[in-house]
Every structure is written in C-alpha cells, then in structure tokens.
Amino acid sequence: MSFNVAIDGPAGAGKSTAARTAAELAGFIYVDTGAMYRAIGLYFLENDVDIHDEEACCEKLPDIQVTIIHKDDVQHILLNGEDVSERIRTQEVGEAASVTSAYPEVRAKLLDLQRDLAKAYDVIMDGRDIGTTILPDADLKIFLTASADVRAMRRVSELEKKGIAADFETVRQEILDRDERDMNREISPLRKAEDAVVLDSSCLDIEETAEEVLRLIRERQQDGN
C-alpha cells in the first residue's frame, strides 16, 4: 500500500516548495494539483473561453487532456500533449484556475487522475481539498498556512527576483481575494480537515518547513509500524 501525505492551505503558504523538497528527501513523488487546475485555466485563456461562463467552460472540458509525467522525479504537466509547466505560472493563469476550479465538472475531471496517482505511488499531494475530499484516508494531513502579510511579502520578492516590480498592497489584496474565493466556494472549499496537523510557516523558511513536514512523515511512519 502506498503512503499518502495531503498538504492543503492557502495560496502562498509555501506548500509547493515545502512539499517538493520534503518529497525529494522522503523519496516520494510530489503531486502539485494546483498545476492541474492551472493547465485547465490556461486552456480557457488561450482558447478565448470566458472563464466566468460556467457552461461555456464545461462544454470545452472534453477537449482538454491533462497529463502528469515525472522526469527525474520532477513533475511536468502536459496540456493536450504539450508541456505547459512553465506557462501556467503567471498570476493571470492562477486567477483563471481559482475561478474555474469552483465549477463541479472541472473538479470531477481531475478527481480520478489525483486518486490514481495516490494509489500507485507514495505521494505528497498539495492543493486545497486533498485532505478533505480527494484523499480522506491519507496517512498524514497537513494544513500549511502563513499570515497574509508574510505570503504577500514572499510573493513580492518572488516577482522581484524575476525582474517584475510589484506593489505590496496590491499583491496582498490579490491574495486575500483568492483566499476568499477558494474558501467560500460551494464545492470542496479550502478547509482544514479535522484530523490535519496545522503548520504555520510565517516564521519558518523553506528548509525549516520542509524539515518539519519530513519529521511529521517519519513520526507517522513509525506510528504505523
């Protein structure tokens, strides 16, 4: 049986970096479910589908194929056979993913893909509803969070590193808007699973967060033996 770790939490809490690093250290496969929603969002943007028109979006779903491959343990996301791992990382695609992930048919499309990966491999899977909906029997559930100010600061410095100037207040507001949408949608909202361990990364750097995730995995593995 595979060992499954679910990490959920708001945008910018450091889920993906911590999950990727911890997965490398633990020898697990890292599955970034946000990337799957982003690939679908990218398809809508590039094909001029109005992301606010649920019916129009759902009509297009049969034309969209999302595939995950792992090369040297790094996740690549394919949209209709094309590697879009880089192109999905923009703010605009993140917004499109946040809006369209609220549509039940979009979520249903990705459910089996996510569950099949967890069945086949030891995974650390990150997202918003992994512990509550996708893998309710995960061996370990972590709710990774950080204050909105810290998340905004991290995002600004990430953008600055890419040479993109960013205004702290604007970024902070975008983060709050995204939290609001992700937490208040009707289907699979961002929520802490009852049995999740809360990890606040506000005062931790990436290594410290990843180490804490790894420590929790080791602890849970020992409990299970």
Ligand code: DC
């Ligand atoms: O983690 P991220 O920023 O890459 O996710 C982009 C959007 O996708 C996020 O705002 C909400 C949605 N998402 C989701 O609804 N469920 C998941 N399991 C992962 C992401």
